[in-house]
Amino acid sequence: MSTENWKTHRELLRSRQAGHGMPGELFGRQDILDTDVEIFFQRHWILVGVTADIPEPGDISTVDIGKASIIILRDDDEQIRSYRNICRHRGARLKPAGKSTVGMLTCSYHQWTYALDGSLRHASHMGQDFDSKCRNLLPVHTRVVGTHIFVCLADEAPTDIAHLEEVMTPRFAPYQLRHSKIAHEAEIIEDGNWKLVIENNRECYHCGGTHPELTASFLPEDFGFCPDNLSEESKAALADYHARNAKCQQSWLDDGFVGAGTSVEYLDVDAVTQFRTQQLVIAGHGESQTLSTRVACRKLFGDLQRRDLGDTHLWTHNSWTHVMSDHAVISYIIPLAPDKTLVRTKWLVHADAVEGVDYNLQELTEVWLATNAQDASLVAITHRGTQDPGYVPGPFSAFTETYVDQFSRWYAARLNAHGI
Ligand code: 3BY
Ligand code: FES
Ligand code: FE
Numbered sequence: 162m163s164t165e166n167w168k169t170h171r172e173l174l175r176s177r178q179a180g181h182g183m184p185g186e187l188f189g190r191q192d193i194l195d196t197d198v199e200i201f202f203q204r205h206w207i208l209v210g211v212t213a214d215i216p217e218p219g220d221i222s223t224v225d226i227g228k229a230s231i232i233i234l235r236d237d238d239e240q241i242r243s244y245r246n247i248c249r250h251r252g253a254r255l256k257p258a259g260k261s262t263v264g265m266l267t268c269s270y271h272q273w274t275y276a277l278d279g280s281l282r283h284a285s286h287m288g289q290d291f292d293s294k295c296r297n298l299l300p301v302h303t304r305v306v307g308t309h310i311f312v313c314l315a316d317e318a319p320t321d322i323a324h325l326e327e328v329m330t331p332r333f334a335p336y337q338l339r340h341s342k343i344a345h346e347a348e349i350i351e352d353g354n355w356k357l358v359i360e361n362n363r364e365c366y367h368c369g370g371t372h373p374e375l376t377a378s379f380l381p382e383d384f385g386f387c388p389d390n391l392s393e394e395s396k397a398a399l400a401d402y403h404a405r406n407a408k409c410q411q412s413w414l415d416d417g418f419v420g421a422g423t424s425v426e427y428l429d430v431d432a433v434t435q436f437r438t439q440q441l442v443i444a445g446h447g448e449s450q451t452l453s454t455r456v457a458c459r460k461l462f463g464d465l466q467r468r469d470l471g472d473t474h475l476w477t478h479n480s481w482t483h484v485m486s487d488h489a490v491i492s493y494i495i496p497l498a499p500d501k502t503l504v505r506t507k508w509l510v511h512a513d514a515v516e517g518v519d520y521n522l523q524e525l526t527e528v529w530l531a532t533n534a535q536d537a538s539l540v541a542i543t544h545r546g547t548q549d550p551g552y553v554p555g556p557f558s559a560f561t562e563t564y565v566d567q568f569s570r571w572y573a574a575r576l577n578a579h580g581i
Contacts, residue, residue, distance in 0.1 A: 170196055170581050174573045180566055182554035185547040188354035194499045197355065198227035200579050201478060201572075203314040206322045206434050208480040208493040209233060211308045211507055212241065213343045219263055219277065223256045226495055229314055231301050232256055232266070236277040243301035243312050244279055250296070266298070307333030308341060308509065309475075309482070309491070319433040325477075328427050332420040332438060332473050336484055337463030341509040344458075344488070344516065345526050349504045351537045353544035355479075355496040356572065358504065361536050361543070362481050363564035371539065374531040378443045378450045387560040406442045409471055413440060420473055428476070430570045433578075437564070441472040441483075449485040450528050456487035458520035460511045476564075478571070488520075490529045500544055506533060 168176070170193055173184050187193055201207075203226065210233055214222040221234040223246055230246035232255060246255050248268040255266050255275075265282065266275040274283035279298035284291065302318040304311045306329050311322065351358055361367070365384035368376050382402045391399065413421030420440040428437035445454030447469040456468050468486050475482040480493040492506040508526055516522060546552060557566045 167192075170576060174576060174581075177569065177573070178554065180559070181556050182360075182547075183356065183569060183572075184554060185549075185552045188357060188544060189499050189548045191499055194354070194496060195227075196576075196581060198496055200576060200581070202226050202496065203229060204319075204579065205315075205478065205575070206302075206304070206311045206313045206319060206325075208309055208477055208491075209243075209312050210310045210493075211341075211343070211491060211509065212305060212310065212339050213308065213341050213507075213509060213512075214260060214310070215241065216342070216512075217262070220260065221256065221263060221266075222260045223258050224495070225258045226314070230254060230258070231312055231314070232298075233303070233310060233312070234263075234277055241303060241305050241310060242277070242279065243303040243310075244298035245301060245314075247299065248273055249281065249298065250284065306330060307336070307484075308338035308489075309480075311477075321432055321434045324427065324432070325434055325436050328438060329436075329475060332418075332440075333484065335418060335463060335465065335470075336473070336486075336489070338484070338489065338509065340512045341462065341489070342512045342514070343507050344510045344514070344520065345508040345522055347506045347526075347530060347533070349506075349533055349537050350497065351502045351504055351540045352500055353502060353537075353540035354499055355494055355502045356568075357540050357543050357547070358494050358502045358536075359478065359568055360565045361540050363476070363568050364558075364562045366558060366561035367539060371535045372532050374452060374528045375450065376444075377452055378445060378454045378528070380442055380444050383439070383441055385560045385563065387558065402442070405447075409442050409447070409469070410440065413470060416467065416470075418470065418473075421471070428564070428567060430567055430574055432571075433575070435478050435568075435571050437474075437476045439474050441474050443469070443471055443485070447471070449487050450483055450490065451524055452527060453524075456485070457525040458487040458510045458514050460514040460519040461486045462489075462511055478568070488525055492529075492533070500548075502540075504533060504537070 173187050177183050209224045210222050215235040218235050218237045221232055223232050231243050232246045233243045250273045253268050253270040275298050276282050281293045281296045302313040306326050365381035368381045410422045449456045451457045465486050470486040473484040482491045489509040495503045497503055
């Protein structure tokens with residue numbers, strides 16, 4: 162297909178009718194994906210892992226993002242640091258994607274060797290004039306918030322990560338998430354553009370029809386309904402939800418959960434670093450995102466005594482997190498191609514919890530394994546539909562898709578800020 166009549170990224174953004182979906186080319190074109198990766202995954206803060214990925218000094222986790230690759234490690238002082246995964250000699254990758262444990266980082270090409278603090282410690286045959294101090298590994302901006310490891314590949318990272326840090330550190334504090342372990346990890350490659358994966362995650366319009374496992378514990382009411390469409394039965398359910406929400410929020414607040422008692426959301430279209438958080442109510446027995454709505458892990462996080470603490474929820478532009486009293490589910494995405502997106506999910510429990518004694522893996526994982534698979538198929542059918550020459554973007558619901566619209570506006574605003 163000839164590309165000479167293609168609209169520019171800016172023209173495509175401008176062609177989006179307010180309150181409507183994005184034009185299909187923004188999901189399907191390789192040049193758009195390349196720009197997206199550069200702007201949204203290399204110049205913004207992104208979630209790339211959790212502290213339990215690298216529990217001991219010398220543990221490393223290597224994450225590829227487009228053409229870039231990052232080594233995240235825990236050094237001998239327990240500091241979490243990140244470096245570009247590039248040897249400072251002739252550029253060889255130091256580590257393949259995935260996790261391993263090292264004493265030092267040795268390049269397999271000519272054995273240049275770096276300490277965990279990034280300093281070059283050994284490079285043979287380079288002569289007297291060689292200044293090894295100029296050849297340390299290139300550091301990558303890194304912030305750990307709760308257990309979440311955020312990195313930014315830009316030379317100058319957006320400073321408003323401080324806002325996310327300030328809001329989320331006290332919200333995560335009661336769970337002591339740095340004392341957690343990964344009970345399970347899963348990866349899916351979804352057949353859809355990364356923006357469709359995020360759009361899908363930003364609404365619960367589809368939840369009732371798609372997620373029987375999740376909606377046992379997750380109340381879509383938190384994400385808005387149109388009052389005109391409510392039957393008498395739904396009105397009663399909504400009234401019940403509001404009463405339950407008020408009661409839970411107050412009791413969590415009384416127990417020192419700073420995120421409770423307010424539906425304040427920290428999501429701003431004008432912000433560089435976009436996020437949203439809320440203390441969500443859990444349905445049924447009110448304990449956890451499980452089929453039974455009871456905890457899946459009997460050993461609660463930190464020193465928690467109460468099981469019914471709801472769900473501390475966090476969204477960023479490449480992740481979604483749910484933290485309950487007994488376990489956390491953290492997913493983040495990385496685009497691989499216009500129509501391929503990697504979704505990595507980690508289930509965390511207390512570091513001392515024992516599988517088969519404190520928790521059963523199936524009970525712990527079945528809700529989000531099912532939910533992610535269901536969402537993957539929605540993303541795939543949507544990607545295909547948006548690539549049909551007959552696709553015309555349709556309107557968002559002003560009740561249940563406000564966050565999809567916010568994401569679309571933030572996407573355009575960020576590109577605009579970068580001159581696109
Ligand atoms: O995981 C989430 O945060 C979102 C909330 C609404 C639908 N989806 C499950
Ligand atoms: Fe790494 Fe030569 S490229 S030591
Ligand atoms: Fe979903």
